[in-house]
Amino acid sequence: MIGGAFRYEFLQAYRLRSELVNPVVFFVMVCAMFPLALGSNAQLLAPLASGIVWVAAVLATMLSLDQMFRQDFDDGILEQMELSEVPFYQIVAFKILAHWCLTGLPLVILSPLLAMMLYMPAESYLSLIIGLLIGTPILSLIGAIGAALTVKIRRGNIVLALLVMPLYVPILIFGSTAPLMAAEGIVPAAQLLWLAAILVLMATIAPLAAALSLRVNIYGS
Amino acid sequence: MNWVWFHKWASPKWFFQKTDALVLWFGFLCLILLTVGTVWGLAFAPEDFKQGNSFRIFYIHVPSAILAQSIFMAMAISAAVGLIWRIKLAHIFVEVAAPIGASITLLALLTGAIWGKPTWGTWWVWDARLTSTLIQFFIYLGIISLYQAIENRDTASKATAIACLVGIVNLPIIKFSVNWWNTLHQPATFKLTEAPSMATEMWVPGLIMMIGFYLFFAYLVLIRMRSEVLEREKRSAWVREYLEKKDVL
Numbered sequence: 280m281i282g283g284a285f286r287y288e289f290l291q292a293y294r295l296r297s298e299l300v301n302p303v304v305f306f307v308m309v310c311a312m313f314p315l316a317l318g319s320n321a322q323l324l325a326p327l328a329s330g331i332v333w334v335a336a337v338l339a340t341m342l343s344l345d346q347m348f349r350q351d352f353d354d355g356i357l358e359q360m361e362l363s364e365v366p367f368y369q370i371v372a373f374k375i376l377a378h379w380c381l382t383g384l385p386l387v388i389l390s391p392l393l394a395m396m397l398y399m400p401a402e403s404y405l406s407l408i409i410g411l412l413i414g415t416p417i418l419s420l421i422g423a424i425g426a427a428l429t430v431k432i433r434r435g436n437i438v439l440a441l442l443v444m445p446l447y448v449p450i451l452i453f454g455s456t457a458p459l460m461a462a463e464g465i466v467p468a469a470q471l472l473w474l475a476a477i478l479v480l481m482a483t484i485a486p487l488a489a490a491l492s493l494r495v496n497i498y499g500s
Numbered sequence: 501m502n503w504v505w506f507h508k509w510a511s512p513k514w515f516f517q518k519t520d521a522l523v524l525w526f527g528f529l530c531l532i533l534l535t536v537g538t539v540w541g542l543a544f545a546p547e548d549f550k551q552g553n554s555f556r557i558f559y560i561h562v563p564s565a566i567l568a569q570s571i572f573m574a575m576a577i578s579a580a581v582g583l584i585w586r587i588k589l590a591h592i593f594v595e596v597a598a599p600i601g602a603s604i605t606l607l608a609l610l611t612g613a614i615w616g617k618p619t620w621g622t623w624w625v626w627d628a629r630l631t632s633t634l635i636q637f638f639i640y641l642g643i644i645s646l647y648q649a650i651e652n653r654d655t656a657s658k659a660t661a662i663a664c665l666v667g668i669v670n671l672p673i674i675k676f677s678v679n680w681w682n683t684l685h686q687p688a689t690f691k692l693t694e695a696p697s698m699a700t701e702m703w704v705p706g707l708i709m710m711i712g713f714y715l716f717f718a719y720l721v722l723i724r725m726r727s728e729v730l731e732r733e734k735r736s737a738w739v740r741e742y743l744e745k746k747d748v749l
Contacts, residue, residue, distance in 0.1 A: 431650060
């Protein structure tokens, strides 16, 4: 059942390839906006690069959150999953994992390219990639709670953003300061370890909270 | 221990009848305390030797900032109570307290900005405390918009309660991250004045204002909870009886 749920997600994504690509295109476009707005001065952009990439990653993830549960909720598949003998939170956890593989991971893979376009110093690359690798799953996990809470709301996108964005602040802070530390020659172990700690915490809480929220929405009370 | 007294408070009817007199008392007391505190603090408390008269906004800023945090804490506890024991009154408290909490947080932010101009020379600093209060304000707004957006009332109550609990888990992390980020970037030129060893005649009106603010919150919450209870129980016999006695029907 678990493997089936996982395969189902990928099959769904494969059949809607254009939706799969959208967050990635959005990510690249947002990053490209900044040099156009701020001027293409390398000296100006280099210290801002990590912040720009992180903000773009957060926005791109947020854009994709709304679709995490909505379609399955609308056509009743989620209800059938809830009724199956597999604990619901496990299915939800795998859905979140699939969401990260399909939206978070492509952002991580693309990030060095964008960092290069924004003149990020060479010493910062590793901490940016590691930070995104730990940080984007947290974005999917926290986002899953928001997506589950707003699954019943028509045009819930803006409510979802309002709800989730304040909770993204710590990840944004830790993630975007790590490359700055690295640029100054300091190993940003503290930031990355903090991100890892938050990831462990959220991986424990978020599937349970999201499953509970979905159940509240499925049964109406 | 006998828990009957606790269970009784979960009944909307009991709550409504027992708080009838309480509301007036809270209103009366907070009126007295806020008046005394404001007049004492703004007119009679001694002037700060460094900040002059501008420090007097302390008597509004500090109580509102502390109250804003307490309200969020109370909301989270109440949300947990509502989810675990399925007590509707607890959910009502969360829904009713959220807009009050948001406005008190906004008051703390605005008075802080007004205080910041004469003392720091700027309206806004990305200082740790200011930033985390701002984010707390955003969390309040997110919770309110979630509650407003869901049509079914039961679903909305539970979803709001879950959002509150997720928010309270995140609040320490946010505080910590902001504190830390602040020490990385912000030179220590601006700092919230560390609790000065105040003169007694200076902090006593502050304490009065603080108690007054808490009572004001209790007063507002009770009024709003009572009207919400009346609306939700409008089909029950005791509400009709109450309204008939009041000569409304």
